[in-house]
Amino acid sequence: MRYGHFDVEADEYVIERPDVPVSWTNYLGTKNLCTVLSHNAGGYSYCRSSQQGRITRFRPNGVPLDRPGHYVYLRDDADGDVWSVSWQPVGKPLAADGVPDGAEYTAAHGLGYTRFESAYRGIRATQTVFVPLDDDVEVWDVVVHNDSDARRELTVAGYVEFSFHTITIDNENLQMSLYASGSSYADGIIEEDFHYEPWTFHFFASSRTPDSYDSLREEFVGPYRTEANPIAVERGHGSNRSGTTQNQCGALLHKVALEPGESARLVFLLGYGSRDAVGRAMRDKYADLATVDAERARLRAHWRAKQDRLRIRTPHEGMDTMINTWTLLQAETCVQWSRFASFVEVGGRNGLGFRDTAQDVMSVIHSNPTKTRQRILELLRAQTEAGYGLHLFDPAAFDPDAPRLPDVPSPTIVPTRSRGDLIHGLADTCSDDHLWLVPSVVEYVKETGDVAFLDEVVPFAEGTPATVYEHLLRAIDFSSAQVGENGVALGLRADWNDCLNLGGGQTALVTFLHAWAIRALLDVARPLGRADVGRLEAELERIATVADAELWDGEWWIRGYTRDGVTIGSAANEEGKIFLEHQAWPVIAGITTPERGRASMDAVRRLLGSRYGNHLNWPAFTKVDDTVGFVTRVYPGIKENAAIFSHPNAWPIIAEALLGRGDEAVAFYDAILPYHQNDNVEVRGAEPYAYVQFIYGRDHEQFGKAQNPWLTGTAGWMYTAVTKYVLGVRPGLDGLVVDPSIPRDWDGFEMQRVWRGATYTIEVRNPGHVSRGVVALEVDGAPQDPAAPIAPRPDGARVRVVATLG
Ligand code: GLC
Numbered sequence: 001m002r003y004g005h006f007d008v009e010a011d012e013y014v015i016e017r018p019d020v021p022v023s024w025t026n027y028l029g030t031k032n033l034c035t036v037l038s039h040n041a042g043g044y045s046y047c048r049s050s051q052q053g054r055i056t057r058f059r060p061n062g063v064p065l066d067r068p069g070h071y072v073y074l075r076d077d078a079d080g081d082v083w084s085v086s087w088q089p090v091g092k093p094l095a096a097d098g099v100p101d102g103a104e105y106t107a108a109h110g111l112g113y114t115r116f117e118s119a120y121r122g123i124r125a126t127q128t129v130f131v132p133l134d135d136d137v138e139v140w141d142v143v144v145h146n147d148s149d150a151r152r153e154l155t156v157a158g159y160v161e162f163s164f165h166t167i168t169i170d171n172e173n174l175q176m177s178l179y180a181s182g183s184s185y186a187d188g189i190i191e192e193d194f195h196y197e198p199w200t201f202h203f204f205a206s207s208r209t210p211d212s213y214d215s216l217r218e219e220f221v222g223p224y225r226t227e228a229n230p231i232a233v234e235r236g237h238g239s240n241r242s243g244t245t246q247n248q249c250g251a252l253l254h255k256v257a258l259e260p261g262e263s264a265r266l267v268f269l270l271g272y273g274s275r276d277a278v279g280r281a282m283r284d285k286y287a288d289l290a291t292v293d294a295e296r297a298r299l300r301a302h303w304r305a306k307q308d309r310l311r312i313r314t315p316h317e318g319m320d321t322m323i324n325t326w327t328l329l330q331a332e333t334c335v336q337w338s339r340f341a342s343f344v345e346v347g348g349r350n351g352l353g354f355r356d357t358a359q360d361v362m363s364v365i366h367s368n369p370t371k372t373r374q375r376i377l378e379l380l381r382a383q384t385e386a387g388y389g390l391h392l393f394d395p396a397a398f399d400p401d402a403p404r405l406p407d408v409p410s411p412t413i414v415p416t417r418s419r420g421d422l423i424h425g426l427a428d429t430c431s432d433d434h435l436w437l438v439p440s441v442v443e444y445v446k447e448t449g450d451v452a453f454l455d456e457v458v459p460f461a462e463g464t465p466a467t468v469y470e471h472l473l474r475a476i477d478f479s480s481a482q483v484g485e486n487g488v489a490l491g492l493r494a495d496w497n498d499c500l501n502l503g504g505g506q507t508a509l510v511t512f513l514h515a516w517a518i519r520a521l522l523d524v525a526r527p528l529g530r531a532d533v534g535r536l537e538a539e540l541e542r543i544a545t546v547a548d549a550e551l552w553d554g555e556w557w558i559r560g561y562t563r564d565g566v567t568i569g570s571a572a573n574e575e576g577k578i579f580l581e582h583q584a585w586p587v588i589a590g591i592t593t594p595e596r597g598r599a600s601m602d603a604v605r606r607l608l609g610s611r612y613g614n615h616l617n618w619p620a621f622t623k624v625d626d627t628v629g630f631v632t633r634v635y636p637g638i639k640e641n642a643a644i645f646s647h648p649n650a651w652p653i654i655a656e657a658l659l660g661r662g663d664e665a666v667a668f669y670d671a672i673l674p675y676h677q678n679d680n681v682e683v684r685g686a687e688p689y690a691y692v693q694f695i696y697g698r699d700h701e702q703f704g705k706a707q708n709p710w711l712t713g714t715a716g717w718m719y720t721a722v723t724k725y726v727l728g729v730r731p732g733l734d735g736l737v738v739d740p741s742i743p744r745d746w747d748g749f750e751m752q753r754v755w756r757g758a759t760y761t762i763e764v765r766n767p768g769h770v771s772r773g774v775v776a777l778e779v780d781g782a783p784q785d786p787a788a789p790i791a792p793r794p795d796g797a798r799v800r801v802v803a804t805l806g
Contacts, residue, residue, distance in 0.1 A: 018087035041086035042066025050347030122148025146258035182244030204250025330715035358436035363716030387478025501629035504563030512585030584651035613672030637700025650717030662771035735789025757795035
């Protein structure tokens with residue numbers, strides 16, 4: 001069953017039926033203000049921090065779904081009938097269900113905006129919600145149109161429920177949240193203030209002077225009511241009251257009269273800052289509808305410019321739609337907003353996860369070099385002198401330039417933390433965090449050509465300065481020191497798999513990642529003639545020998561050893577015979593033979609594969625064993641215990657591409673591609689335009705159901721897997737490599753790629769229907785050695801490349 005479709009022309013996903021059984025969300029905002037918004041206008045906003053900068057409230061996992069939200073109500077003043085521009089919160093019966101005179105609803109998620117549309121009893125209305133590029137406001141562009149042949153008198157009411165700015169206090173300590181925030185109304189603007197923290201304000205305004213307002217939730221909604229039937233809307237006017245305690249809201253009610261065929265357009269604004277310092281100026285700015293149009297156009301151009309940095313046209317419609325729009329958006333979202341704000345992760349944590357961020361940045365260097373660089377610097381500052389990364393950290397704590405808020409004496413005593421408290425020791429260290437950063441920095445240098453970045457000085461977490469290159473060496477050296485007698489990497493708290501806790505044992509995954517990171521560093525160290533090349537090469541050789549001797553199980557790679565020396569991920573095991581997440585890395589790191597590479601990928605397909613993607617392990621664990629880890633305490637078929645965990649599904653795609661098996665690579669891609677599940681929503685549940693963290697595995701009765709959308713490394717890795725390995729266009733230090741590995745039945749494909757200021761139009765032809773092997777390469781009409789990278793061109797150049805496979 002389907003609930004919507006991809007509108008490729010408009011770069012929108014259009015929800016045709018709003019009664020999707022779960023929330024389908026979008027992310028608005030590119031700078032400081034972020035809104036997570038569902039297709040029914042439920043959701044919340046925050047400024048900078050989802051933990052400390054909350055603007056609106058959200059009741060996660062509530063009944064009904066998605067409350068509260070950013071709502072526009074409509075009331076027919078002739079008879080008091082009330083509905084909303086988004087289907088919820090009023091939830092009128094749907095015409096789509098065959099209800100006579102039922103309401104029609106659609107919602108469209110686009111790049112940085114969401115539009116709700118309704119048609120009910122002759123009134124058509126739209127509410128387009130977006131966050132402009134440079135202002136910390138959320139704009140609702142509302143148009144109400146009278147399609148009937150009678151004059152209509154309506155009340156149009158915008159409503160948000162404010163949150164105390166710190167989510168933990170908002171949820172846990174109501175004596176602060178209820179009694180320490182207040183609101184006032186002046187000049188048509190509601191301001192929420194936090195009396196003892198006079199630098200935090202929120203406001204709600206509209207382009208016209210409202211006829212009435214409410215800023216106390218209980219006044220607007222009324223006792224024993226919900227957002228579905230607020231008393232103020234039912235009555236047609238607010239109570240015009242504000243106050244210095246209780247639950248604060250912003251509700252502005254307008255009287256609108258429309259002749260037949262007439263429209264009214266008004267704008268609501270939700271923002272961060274005080275009425276005097278920001279609210280009035282923002283209201284005046286966006287009361288000018290031409291400015292609203294201009295800001296929407298700027299936002300569109302912003303996203304289009306990102307898309308234009310890399311566009312593909314292949315015979316695979318789903319791949320084109322996802323890569324050109326949705327996977328790019330999701331990857332950008334993870335880098336911009338990190339991984340703590342969604343409807344599942346509701347913002348109770350702050351800062352960055354080292355491992356996740358270090359991976360996420362790799363995919364959007366071409367589309368967001370500035371943010372990538374900022375994130376890389378934040379990660380480097382959270383790397384310890386010993387070389388490992390701080391698993392979860394607040395970048396502001398290590399940023400000398402981060403703005404410091406005034407220190408208000410609090411009645412609640414919270415122990416003051418010193419820098420030393422923020423740096424954890426080995427007991428809390430993961431064996432992989434730091435390794436992901438090395439290839440990310442190298443990819444950054446290859447993409448931008450900014451070799452000097454390697455010599456920039458950035459302090460370690462302890463404050464000691466070192467060059468970026470030294471940071472990367474420390475990461476490698478830390479892992480070189482953390483090996484057991486057999487040379488296999490020691491398991492620490494965890495590695496990529498949070499639930500496999502091999503402390504005291506050993507991990508094959510980290511052994512392989514270590515090799516991959518060394519190879520990446522060599523890619524820059526060799527051409528730059530760095531002194532460490534020899535020892536890095538020797539270490540790589542050592543790891544290849546260890547992997548070969550210790551970690552091959554016969555048909556696939558073992559996962560490691562527990563602290564008791566028991567092998568896991570081996571055919572000899574009863575449970576957890578094979579794991580997914582490490583199988584691809586010996587190929588990607590270039591430390592194994594093609595035979596073993598192919599055998600391990602075949603085992604993945606045979607034992608872990610399914611129509612929804614590859615399972616993380618098989619068979620699922622059913623017996624608790626803490627020497628293996630928390631995974632043994634998770635229900636079979638869920639999350640890390642034999643679910644289809646999306647993120648590591650990208651790595652076998654890369655391995656298959658590198659093995660030259662384009663058909664197998666794209667088959668792996670297709671299995672887990674959300675796009676293919678558009679008509680299977682009764683099983684999938686989650687958005688067909690976003691990857692999720694995991695899909696229930698075959699051991700679970702909900703096999704195929706997708707959970708925890710948006711905040712996953714999958715998007716970034718899928719983007720990398722497709723663009724750099726299947727389509728095979730990879731920036732190198734001194735040239736662009738074109739080395740596709742595609743399905744044999746493709747006649748070819750095209751990619752437009754901006755690289756270091758020049759635009760490359762790359763056409764790949766596949767007359768012989770092979771997967772891999774460029775036999776002829778033409779650059780601007782001139783034949784070139786097909787094995788040599790294409791040298792960088794001057795800024796602004798347009799370069800035409802034709803590569804022929806054979
Ligand atoms: C979650 C974590 C990520 C981890 C993965 C597997 O997605 O954010 O860091 O690698 O789970 O356990």
